[in-house]
Each structure stands twice: as C-alpha cells, then as structure tokens.
Amino acid sequence: MTYLKPPDAAARLPRRGFLKKLGAIVGAAYATGAGGLSALGAELVRMPFAHGERRLARFPQKRPLLLLRSWPPLLETPMSVFDRGVFTPNDAFYVRWHLGHIPTDIDVPKFRLRIHGHVKKPVELTLDEIQREFKAVELAAVNQCSGNSRGFFEPRVPGGEWGNGAMGNALWTGVKLADLLNRAGIKTGAVQVRFNGMDSGNVAATPDFMKSLSVDHAMDGEVMAAYGMNRAALPFLNGFPLRLVVPGWYATYWVKMLNDIEVLDHPDDNFWMKSAYLIPDTPGANIKPGESAKMVPINRMEPRSFITNLTDGAAVRAGSSTEVRGIAFGGDTGLAKVMFSADAGKTWHPAHLDEDHGKYSFRRWSARFDPVNPGAYTLMSKAVNANGVAQPMQPNWNPGGFMRNVVESVRVRAA
C-alpha cells in the first residue's frame, strides 16, 4: 500500500502562506452552490439561520471551506459537494479540532502507536509495521460531527453553529482495531479502551482529548485504525497518519492523529467522556428546553437524508418533470428506503436508490418531481433505516445541540 505513504519520510503540513491565507476570501463562485447558501457579494455566504454568515477559507490540503473558527479549525463542507458524489473528496472533507496544539510536522519513521494499559504485552508499532504486518481492510463510512446542524437548533444552544456540512463519507483503509489489540493481548477485567491523539491543549490545564469505547465494541471487527482515506493518505487536518474509524457512531469517537491506545480496567472518567458529549437518554436525545434527563455519552447515529440538487428558492418548470436527488444514510445501520414528498409531507413516494456502498456509507437517491400547477412546493426526503427507524417530522432538541436528524425541507417555485 505504498500509495498511502506521504511523498517524504517527514510529512509536513504545507505552511507557506498558510496564516496569510487564513480567512482568505474567495470568489462568489463557491457561494452559489446547492444547500441553502446564498451569496452575500464576494465576501460571505449565509447559512439559513441567525449568525449564519460564513467566509470561505483556504487551509493546507483543502479547497476553500466554510469557516466557523480559524484555530483550532472548524471548517464546514459546502452542501454542493454532496451533490457531486457519495464519496466526499479529501480536500472538501470538513474539519473539527478541539485543542490548540495540533502537530503540523510528523516524522513518519519516528511515529509510534503505543498500545498499553491492561494488556499482556504493551506494544509500539510504526506506521510501516501497521501497514505491512496487519491485514488491510476497507470500509465506506460516514463521519458526522455530533453537533452537525447545530445552527438550526431552536432555541439556540452554545457550540459551533454548523449547517448540515459537518459530515462526510469516505472509503477508509486501515487495520482492524481488534487485530491491533490482539497483538498486545487484552487481560481479563478490561472494561474500556481509550484513544488519544497527538494534539494537546495550549495550557497544561486543558484536558487532553481522549475518547473510549467498551472492550466489546473495540473488538467487534468493524472499528478500524485507518491510514487511508479515499485511497490517499489522510489529510493532516483529518488526522494524518492514523485515525480511529467507528462505523455508525458519531465522529467524536473517531480520534485523529491516533498514537496511544490504553486498555482500562475501569470506566473512563476523563472530561471528554464524563462531562462532554453527553445526550439525554431519551428517544432521539430529545427533551424540552428546561427539562432534565439522565445523561449518557453520545453514541450511535440516526438516519438522515438531504436534497442536494435544489436549494430553497429554486425555480422549476410547471408542467414538466424535474429530477430531485440527494444523499441519505442509515446511521448505525443500512438504509432501507428513502421516501420523497412534494407536498410538505402529506403524501410520500419511494425514491430510487443508487449503488449501495455498504451500510455505513452515503447512498445516492433520486425521485421525479412533476409539478402540474405553478406555485410554491415544499419538497422533503425521509430516510428509513434497516432497523425501521425513520427521520422524525419534528426537530429534536437537547442542550448540546446534538443529533439533529429531522426531515429537512426545500421550498421551490414552479412557474
């Protein structure tokens, strides 16, 4: 798998002009794509919610992306990208980091993945050993931030005000986490496995970003340590040289720049497990504002679907047929069907599903829209997954702004 290796032994995030370009403004060409963005001159694009003005900024190895925060970076994928195909190109893939110190320079031969803790034999592996000594596996899977679409929450909640583009789908290449753990040998009494990356806070008091999975989950044969993304090395900002892939689970567990795996004989009570990323333990993580509930760590994803070729305000021809298309995913399982409505959810028709890239992948869907009469139409799509879970018609709410998966609508005009 030499094609996955960076060109130089010492991989470096290209820095030339980087800081100068931070916040760089690009032309309105990018601002007019599908997905509810509208151009505000050449300078800004606007997400369809309050405080939704965004610049497009260029970061290393990335095309211009919607800028939420320059450092640690929060970069969102414009929805128009999702209309081009079910695999999100690496240079368009969204970016989310919590902590200020992110390595920009990695000496690959010196890189080591440590596996230690409650194991029979601690091990240290080079990237080369991981690539040569373990069986390579590939899986298409959606990586979605827990807070994707938080900007739409009403009442508003604190946190990054993402539109719908804090998600992406890639073909991940790597090794089974179970194979890595078996090399070290898990001791009886182990309960969780904790993952840590090479990033850290700028001050020592900042809790290091670490996430844990149960031993059973870590050993399920699906969770991967990936060194390839769409058959290329991971971009730095998406976790070069190695990241965890937790199919069907929210991206907070997909630890980037993974270099430390610790098997624990007790439940992890670090800040990022105990205090952050908690959801109400209710269906759809849904509560009323002000209500309290038992809180649990966020976990499995819910089904979602989006219309990608038409945006709010689009004009179509009355008396003729328009193709409506989009993407959908089942969350923690495959997609059973996508339903399409052209009358704000009164009647639904099954959409056509394109090629299946596996149960954790985006899948393309399409439907015909035949407006007989001129006027306003509200288009909707609803994904139903293989467990029979459907997107709800009412948005969920919780104080973290997590797990939005309501049926989205696009209002168009036939003339």
Ligand SMILES: Nc1nc2c(c(=O)[nH]1)N[C@H]1C(S)=C(S)[C@@H](COP(=O)(O)O)O[C@H]1N2
């Ligand atoms: N090391 C490290 N891994 C991390 C994070 C982080 O801050 N540090 N953030 C997590 C969160 S909350 C998200 S949404 C995803 C984002 O993945 P991406 O930047 O590749 O899109 O990375 C996850 N892995």
Ligand SMILES: [Mo]
């Ligand atoms: Mo996230």
